[in-house]
Amino acid sequence: xxxxxxxxxxxxxxxxxxxxxxxxxxxxxxxxxxxxxxxxxxxxxxxxxxxxxxxxxxxxxxxxxxxxxxxxxxxxxxxxxxxxxxxxxxxxxxxxxxxxxxxxxxxxxxxxxxxxxxxxxxxxxxxxxxxxxxxxxxxxxxxxxxxxxxxxxxxxxxxxxxxxxxx
Amino acid sequence: xxxxxxxxxxxxxxxxxxxxxxxxxxxxxxxxxxxxxxxxxxxxxxxxxxxxxxxxxxxxxxxxxxxxxxxxxxxxxxxxxxxxxxxxxxxxxxxxxxxxxxxxxxxxxxxxxxxxxxxxxxxxxxxxxxxxxxxxxxxxxxxxxxxxxxxxxxxxxxxxxxxxxxxxxxxxxxxxxxxxxxxxxxxxxxxxxxxxxxxxxxxxxxxxxxxxxxxxxxxxxxxxxxxxxxxxxxxxxxxxxxxxxxxxxxxxxxxxxxxxxxxxxxxxxxxxxxxxxxxxxxxxxxxxxxxxxxxxxxxxxxxxxxxxxxxxxxxxxxxxxxxxxxxxxxxxxxxxxxxxxxxxxxxxxxxxxxxxxxxxxxxxxxxxxxxxxxxxxxxxxxxxxxxxxxxxxxxxxxxxxxxxxxxxxxxxxxxxxxxxxxxxxxxxxxxxxxxxxxxxxxxxxxxxxxxxxxxxxxxxxxxxxxxxxxxxxxxxxxxxxxxxxxxxxxxxxxxxxxxxxxxxxxxxxxxxxxxxxxxxx
Numbered sequence: 001x002x003x004x005x006x007x008x009x010x011x012x013x014x015x016x017x018x019x020x021x022x023x024x025x026x027x028x029x030x031x032x033x034x035x036x037x038x039x040x041x042x043x044x045x046x047x048x049x050x051x052x053x054x055x056x057x058x059x060x061x062x063x064x065x066x067x068x069x070x071x072x073x074x075x076x077x078x079x080x081x082x083x084x085x086x087x088x089x090x091x092x093x094x095x096x097x098x099x100x101x102x103x104x105x106x107x108x109x110x111x112x113x114x115x116x117x118x119x120x121x122x123x124x125x126x127x128x129x130x131x132x133x134x135x136x137x138x139x140x141x142x143x144x145x146x147x148x149x150x151x152x153x154x155x156x157x158x159x160x161x162x163x164x165x166x167x
Numbered sequence: 168x169x170x171x172x173x174x175x176x177x178x179x180x181x182x183x184x185x186x187x188x189x190x191x192x193x194x195x196x197x198x199x200x201x202x203x204x205x206x207x208x209x210x211x212x213x214x215x216x217x218x219x220x221x222x223x224x225x226x227x228x229x230x231x232x233x234x235x236x237x238x239x240x241x242x243x244x245x246x247x248x249x250x251x252x253x254x255x256x257x258x259x260x261x262x263x264x265x266x267x268x269x270x271x272x273x274x275x276x277x278x279x280x281x282x283x284x285x286x287x288x289x290x291x292x293x294x295x296x297x298x299x300x301x302x303x304x305x306x307x308x309x310x311x312x313x314x315x316x317x318x319x320x321x322x323x324x325x326x327x328x329x330x331x332x333x334x335x336x337x338x339x340x341x342x343x344x345x346x347x348x349x350x351x352x353x354x355x356x357x358x359x360x361x362x363x364x365x366x367x368x369x370x371x372x373x374x375x376x377x378x379x380x381x382x383x384x385x386x387x388x389x390x391x392x393x394x395x396x397x398x399x400x401x402x403x404x405x406x407x408x409x410x411x412x413x414x415x416x417x418x419x420x421x422x423x424x425x426x427x428x429x430x431x432x433x434x435x436x437x438x439x440x441x442x443x444x445x446x447x448x449x450x451x452x453x454x455x456x457x458x459x460x461x462x463x464x465x466x467x468x469x470x471x472x473x474x475x476x477x478x479x480x481x482x483x484x485x486x487x488x489x490x491x492x493x494x495x496x497x498x499x500x501x502x503x504x505x506x507x508x509x510x511x512x513x514x515x516x517x518x519x520x521x522x523x524x525x526x527x528x529x530x531x532x533x534x535x536x537x538x539x540x541x542x543x544x545x546x547x548x549x550x551x552x553x554x555x556x557x558x559x560x561x562x563x564x565x566x567x568x569x570x571x572x573x574x575x576x577x578x579x580x581x582x583x584x585x586x587x588x589x590x591x592x593x594x595x596x597x598x599x600x601x602x603x604x605x606x607x608x609x610x611x612x613x614x615x616x617x618x619x620x621x622x623x624x625x626x627x628x629x630x631x632x633x634x635x636x637x638x639x640x641x642x643x644x645x646x647x648x649x650x651x652x653x654x655x656x657x658x659x660x661x662x663x664x665x666x667x668x669x670x671x672x673x674x675x676x677x678x679x680x681x682x683x684x685x686x687x688x
Contacts, residue, residue: 056393080341133371
């Protein structure tokens with residue numbers, strides 16, 4: 001126990017203020033905080049769906065929860081069921097074998113719902129495009145509100161996309 | 168690549184009364200007749216050769232079946248047979264090598280060839296809503312074909328004993344992970360059987376590879392599995408460079424290895440944290456995530472990409488390191504290795520955590536050996552397999568890794584091996600970067616002759632990746648096959664969770680951490 005506490009104290013607080021792209025001083029996190037409090041009573045529930053991604057975007061979505069970005073401090077959290085979600089975060093081109101599952105997940109999210117397509121594949125089909133096995137971008141299958149480009153996009157970009165979707 | 172095993176296997180087959188012809192082409196392989204296939208596979212299993220993969224390709228007339236084997240330092244062997252025009256059956260390898268089962272199901276799905284003697288020919292990648300008689304990897308099937316949906320049904324294994332029940336899970340899982348379906352048959356909480364149903368993220372990678380030039384194809388290879396992007400790119404490039412007959416500058420091979428070892432460290436750290444999180448030890452998770460992010464940030468600033476995607480390209484690498492870059496990379500690697508060492512000591516002291524991981528999700532040595540389980544999954548149960556040593560590709564021919572194995576085959580053993588491999592990778596990076604020569608980092612690409620190809624085995628953090636490529640006219644890919652280690656390790660997971668309780672499944676699953684995308688392609 002002593003060593004765990006030592007480690008925690010030694011490591012200190014690494015969490016950073018989130019910066020916006022255009023203005024390094026203005027803090028993205030504060031805006032996110034404000035929107036969360038005003039519109040979502042301080043809590044936004046996200047359900048992530050991999051519709052055919054290579055798992056690269058998932059790594060960066062995971063990174064949003066690490067101590068540097070600490071997305072949960074803004075009241076944004078990931079939930080296990082689409083029925084508890086306000087927002088869907090969808091990655092990957094939509095694999096033909098995932099089409100039904102994606103539509104069912106979308107239908108299971110209560111209205112009003114938002115969809116953020118994360119990563120080049122989800123935005124435009126990316127390297128996989130459209131083929132016998134891939135239906136390409138997410139908006140070919142379900143309505144999309146906000147897109148976040150990048151292969152994969154950085155955690156900050158994804159947070160920015162979430163903010164845009166809920167504003 | 169070390170193909171010494173070709174000669175050995177040819178001798179064994181000829182001694183057994185078969186006929187194996189050694190072909191010295193690119194890549195070197197053994198040609199056997201379709202009547203000798205069964206005998207040859209039997210010879211291979213008798214000689215304790217490890218099975219890597221079986222795949223098919225379409226020729227000008229008819230189809231070919233290819234298989235790859237290995238035996239530690241003796242290297243690798245490729246065996247191929249051509250089926251006669253109109254022949255659509257070949258002898259199944261499943262009676263000899265159980266891990267060929269799903270690969271032959273894929274051949275059946277994608278080419279419509281029938282492995283005779285296969286015990287289970289249900290569709291695998293081809294889901295129930297695909298039209299019958301669509302064979303995407305045949306040459307008369309355009310990649311952009313729009314397939315109509317049909318009604319269908321996948322017959323899962325059923326069990327109707329008293330008190331048994333089924334638990335379907337997925338394809339969309341509760342966490343931030345890839346999709347796949349698991350069907351548990353359980354009594355109370357105890358798992359009697361787990362049946363995996365994968366293929367949900369099948370994106371047609373093998374088909375999309377065809378008709379691409381080598382640079383476009385290598386971008387696709389980098390996205391076979393995003394977490395092992397360096398290793399997949401490297402495997403692809405090695406095979407392509409073999410086909411083209413070009414060498415890679417020494418500085419570039421060292422940089423490739425450095426990237427690959429860094430990828431190994433990053434993923435091992437991330438997974439150690441995630442496994443501990445699955446037993447509700449968030450302290451370790453938080454610490455590991457911080458270290459992982461530190462690694463990603465340095466990759467971003469040094470290589471221009473947090474996951475180092477597209478850094479390895481045919482002929483070399485795209486990113487160079489200056490003296491300062493080398494210094495910061497070395498310092499951070501050592502710092503991270505030291506931190507992980509301290510975290511390991513803390514981990515060892517946590518009796519409540521140790522109690523959860525010891526004995527859960529066990530695979531014994533015999534089963535692991537028979538399946539050919541790869542990477543940390545195999546090495547945690549005494550399967551001494553490491554492509555860096557066995558295939559001896561540069562720079563590991565000069566700077567070989569110290570391969571560690573251990574007993575146990577449970578979650579605890581898999582964790583231990585990964586802690587150890589972080590230290591070994593840090594040692595390797597230290598050696599690689601102190602010996603890094605000056606010089607170019609790119610060799611000019613040369614278009615391979617039509618029909619030339621290559622085969623490579625690269626040790627990703629997950630285990631051995633096997634890639635086979637053949638070029639067609641004008642330097643366009645004619646056929647590309649890749650076997651991610653997950654193709655085999657997924658089967659190990661089914662075995663590991665038997666007789667454990669359902670709530671322990673996430674723990675076992677995370678400790679295997681197989682790739683869905685790499686498996687489904």
